[in-house]
Amino acid sequence: MPRADDERALLHRGGAPGDWGNLGLWPPAGGRASDAGRAGPAGHDIDYATAAAALARAVGRAAGLGPGQRVLSLACGAGAELVLWVGEFGVAQALGIDRDARPGPAARTPRTELRRGDACRPEVAAGAFDAVLCVDAAYHLSPRADWLAAARRTLRPGGRLAFTDLVLDAPGRGIGRLRALVAPLARPLLRRGADAAGIALDDLVDPARACARVAGAGFTDVRLDRLDEAVLAGFARFVARQTRRLGDDAGSPGWRRARATAALIGPCRAAGLGYALLSATAA
Numbered sequence: 406m407p408r409a410d411d412e413r414a415l416l417h418r419g420g421a422p423g424d425w426g427n428l429g430l431w432p433p434a435g436g437r438a439s440d441a442g443r444a445g446p447a448g449h450d451i452d453y454a455t456a457a458a459a460l461a462r463a464v465g466r467a468a469g470l471g472p473g474q475r476v477l478s479l480a481c482g483a484g485a486e487l488v489l490w491v492g493e494f495g496v497a498q499a500l501g502i503d504r505d506a507r508p509g510p511a512a513r514t515p516r517t518e519l520r521r522g523d524a525c526r527p528e529v530a531a532g533a534f535d536a537v538l539c540v541d542a543a544y545h546l547s548p549r550a551d552w553l554a555a556a557r558r559t560l561r562p563g564g565r566l567a568f569t570d571l572v573l574d575a576p577g578r579g580i581g582r583l584r585a586l587v588a589p590l591a592r593p594l595l596r597r598g599a600d601a602a603g604i605a606l607d608d609l610v611d612p613a614r615a616c617a618r619v620a621g622a623g624f625t626d627v628r629l630d631r632l633d634e635a636v637l638a639g640f641a642r643f644v645a646r647q648t649r650r651l652g653d654d655a656g657s658p659g660w661r662r663a664r665a666t667a668a669l670i671g672p673c674r675a676a677g678l679g680y681a682l683l684s685a686t687a688a
Contacts (some may be wrong), residue, residue, distance in 0.1 A: 411659030413483075419650050420452025424483035427541035428680075429456030430463055430632065431639020450643060460569070460636065461486035462493065464540050467628075467684040468567035470494035474535035477559055479524035479552065479568075480542035483507065487517040500534075502527050525551040532561045539568035547605035553622035560687040566624060567684040569632070573609040574677035595676040598669040612681060624685035636680045641667040 413426055431450060451459075464486075470476060472495035478486055481501030490496050491514065499517045506521040522528055524539070524546055537556040539546070546552040549570075556566055599606040610618065616627045644667035648655045655664070 411657060412663055413659075415651060415654060415657065415660045416453045416647070416663065418647070418654075421454035423454040423457070424485040425454055425457030425461075426482040426485075427457050427460050428636050428640045429453060429643065430459040430635050431456050431643065433634070434638075434642060450639075450646065453643060453647070456639065456643065457485070458489055461489050461540050463632075463682060464538050464567045464569060465490050465494055467630075467682055468536040468538050468565040470496055470536055473497045475533065476500070477502070477527065477529065477534045477537045479527065479537065479539045479556070480504075480546060481506075481519065481540070482542075484517065484519040486538075486540050487519070488514060491516045496536075500529070502529075525555055527555055527559060529559050531558050534559050534564060535561060536565045536567070538566075541569050543568045543570040544604050544609070547608045549608050549618060550622065553619060553624075557623040557687055562687055564687045565684065566619070566687065567682070569636075569680065569682050570615065571604070571609050572612050572615050572629075572631075572679045572681045573606075574679060575611045592676045594669070595673045595678060598673055602666070609678075612679075615681065615683065619683060619685050623688050625688050627683065627685040630682045631679055632682055633674065633679045637670050637674060637678075641670040 413424065417423055417425070434450075450456075468476075470490055474494075474496045476487075476490055476496045476499045478484070478490075478499065478501040481487065481503050484501040484503075484506075487499035487501050490499050497516065501517070501519040502522045502524055503519065504521065504523060506519050524542070537560055539552075539556075543549070543552070560566065596606055599609075612629050612631070616629050619627045644663050648660070648664060651660060654660065
């Protein structure tokens with residue numbers, strides 16, 4: 406089993422099955438889910454599939470998805486979000502493009518399609534879509550200018566863009582005194598983590614520059630919402646809990662990657678790393 410598939414199976418172990426592959430949107434520590442979906446008993450976090458679906462749902466809401474729309478999902482993995490957007494938002498057609506596209510069973514439906522291709526250069530007609538989304542992969546698409554330009558080209562005027570991305574706060578801006586002292590020490594670890602994950606650290610910018618970059622690609626009404634706690638901290642808590650549940654399987658190659666990601670979250674956040682949901686309208 407390829408490592409990515411192994412990791413996906415272990416993420417879902419003990420919870421609802423699925424083909425999800427994002428960091429998830431999690432309720433507060435020890436809390437219940439609100440609009441994220443079903444929750445476990447009081448004092449317990451939701452399972453991985455529920456959190457992953459909640460993140461895809463949040464991106465769909467930011468895009469204003471609705472009945473009759475044609476939707477494009479870039480770097481969509483196994484395409485689980487396509488089915489959610491069709492089922493919950495009533496979109497007419499959902500197309501996913503991913504360079505390693507291997508559609509899971511859930512993506513094989515009459516109103517969903519998954520193709521292998523370059524998310525920065527999708528081979529689709531200009532202006533063909535009402536919404537373009539990227540649930541949890543924009544930080545792997547470099548340079549950002551290329552995929553933002555591609556997204557704008559594929560959207561009709563007035564179409565909506567929504568995606569999540571990592572942001573990097575400027576040193577000393579909007580952070581406490583202790584974090585300001587720790588940040589310079591954590592930056593080298595952040596760079597090593599980014600290199601290991603295939604993330605171009607130089608493409609990570611502060612929230613204001615992230616919004617300006619979207620506007621510069623031909624979008625208006627740019628909005629950015631921070632999800633640091635709900636995504637980054639929530640995923641780290643889940644991995645710690647799931648590691649205990651997995652027992653001997655926690656040492657498998659696929660799970661080592663999930664554990665390494667979770668272990669880096671704390672130091673990287675100390676270095677200024679954040680997680681944001683951005684949305685905008687095609688001019």
